[in-house]
Amino acid sequence: MADGSAEARAGRLSIEAAPKGATLGDWIEALPNAVRVSVMLLFWLAVWYGVVELFNVSKDFLPNPIDVLIRIVRLAWEPVGAGALLTHAWASIVRLMWGFAAAILIGVPLGLAMAYYRPLQWLVAPLFELFRYIPPIAWAPFAMFWFGAGSAAQAYVIFTSSFAPILINTFRGVQLVDSRLIDAARTLGAKSWTILFEVALPAALPHVATGLRIGLATGWMALIAAEIVAGTGSRDGLGYLILQGQQQLHADLTIGAMVLIGILGSLIDVSIRTAERRFAYWRD
């Protein structure tokens, strides 16, 4: 089995049938990933710029990347609706956190309890199945009936979106704990509370962390949808910026806000992946 690593490498080599030579392709492959990616991104930006300038595309339809960049920079101090960039970003983050926190507070304990106490699983699972196929954003109208059109309704939509992956992953995480671990703990004299907190929970933690990551990602998606659909009551949030751009025919604002959402979404994803790795530090 120690030959395994060499074997795996051999297999990977085998995908490229031709032997390695000093071709241009090999030279590019040897470049650091960051260099390759940056060059290609510049290339795509140039394509975007070229298409806009060459075909004289209207600014209301598709501004060139420099216009978008200028718009993003101006957003830093120039208010749209309730305020400038930080106001909107902060409003979005706060909403996301309310919905996400509620999903954790209900999803994690419920998932644990369902995995540990089977009748509860049988009681909850049918209800869960009943609601599973409703897209989170379809809750927006009821959320607005219940909470009024504003932040609370948006947070509720985020909650419905984050809740399912958190519950399912917690539940599966505990269920998938190797039963031999539990048997081993039992033969060592552990009681059921000890087993829950010292064996099942730590072993399930990586799954829980995965659930949180997926929940945050789907929550982020729901947040933007909620700000666009259920945002009539509030005048802030990144989704509001996108919508404003469309309604005022400012494509640079719409695209600029989309870029900001993409960047913020990536930052959130990277940070929670780092945290996830912490949770699972004892895995390879």
Add this chain to the structure above:
Amino acid sequence: MQNDLSYENVTMRFEGRSGAVQALERFDFQVNSSEFLVIVGPSGCGKSTLLHLTAGLYKPPTGRILLGGAEIKEPGPDKAIVFQNFSLFPWKTVHDNIDFGLRINGIPATEREEQIKRVIHLIGLEGFENHYPRQLSGGMQQRVAIARSFVLKPRTLLMDEPFAALDAQNRQIMQEELVRIWQTQRPTVLFITHSVEEAVFLADRVIVMTRRPGRVKEVIDIAQIAGENHWRSDPFDEVIRRADFQDTRSRIWGLVKSEISVRN
């Protein structure tokens, strides 16, 4: 006996995360035509690397490997390889797995069916033609993998620990089966194993390799010890009781053991 496979000064290194790993160093060897050659050695000694190089899956940076006088440059059915984990195509039935090599090498359909029928009979899996690999036991899957290579009538058959994933009983049965199948065509076989017993039972010659970087430590001529009628034609559990078998096994195990460092 003429030379079939020859290794000239073969060196191989891998660029690993923790620096370069020297897998093989100046490996020189000649394999005879129709010889059953078994290679043993400590884990990580480059046995598998040697087999993959022989299969033409990649090229050694220095040195040459010649098959029938021509340098090996790319993989092909004249040097088919059988892996430990069977590597059957899970989406193809037994019949279609065996058919794959014949079809892509442009054999006409009628001849293919004949050949498939022949090897399925040879491995004793009549009636399983339309089963998928997951419906077969490990031993049956490995029979199919052997048949898939064997049907192409390879000049050389390369086997990378083919029975390591089987339980002890099945392993014994498969060793005897392999001898029977092999004797119908007698290709040159290069066989890698961790089991010294298996090596002594099957081989014409056994190569013991040193630990990394792998070189030939010693070559043991089993055919000479096993006599005119090689003991591999007899039942395994009878052979294993023979004194000369036992002596040979101890001797080879001693050689392998001296290469296994405690820290591995």
Add this chain to the structure above:
Amino acid sequence: MNGAARNNGLARALLGAISIGSVLAAWWLVTSLELVKPLILPPPADVWTGFLDIWHGYLNVPFWNHFLASISVMLGGYAMAIVVGVPLGIFMAWNRVADWVFGPLLQILRPIPPPAWIPLAILWFGIGYAGKIFIVFVAAAVPCILNSYLAIKQTPPELLSSARSLGAKPRTLLFEVAIPSGLPTIMTGLRIALGIAWASIVAAELVVSLAGFGFLIMNGYRNLESNIVFVGMAAVAVLGLLMNVLFVHIERALLPWREDQDNG
């Protein structure tokens, strides 16, 4: 053991019935005692009249128009996403130049949530079908590309080595080894894409539309008819469920060789 399993099954069915039954009972009780306003939670009778209303043509639009509006746009965008996304993902995985060129573009577009495209789609295509097809396409293409890419990259190396050793050339490796081997992963991507596509069309219709289930839900909201909202949501859920069931059946028919085909 059989008896215990049967008892478990019985307890499970019983508790399931109790849980759904008590929710329905609570719904009926709370609304008929007028503990909550119909706007907050419409009584069952209102939901029924809402259903009849929609069935016979709510706001003079026949039910089937809504159905066709949502389904046709969704399937159009979904089909485009498959036709573009799957080959692109496979191409990127197989050809490193394609990977270098399209990889960064995908990485930059991927973190933008599908709903964020809705306003831009309206800006570019107006409020008709074209804009909604575009939204569904953008949303569904991402999982199609990513899973196809992964599927090819994760082809077991031994399968590729085996096939090469049997004489397969690159084209055969791609079409007869990598793609069939990755088909389950590709199908998973298509299933994820189906769910995202359905959610996206509903979101797009909530923002702006002249027909479709999202239109029903939004109109129910604007006219403060919570029973219409309720029926619209139920229709979306039931159709989502039906499409998923249909997909699982297609998936099983396409992949008869899978081991885990019985736990879809």
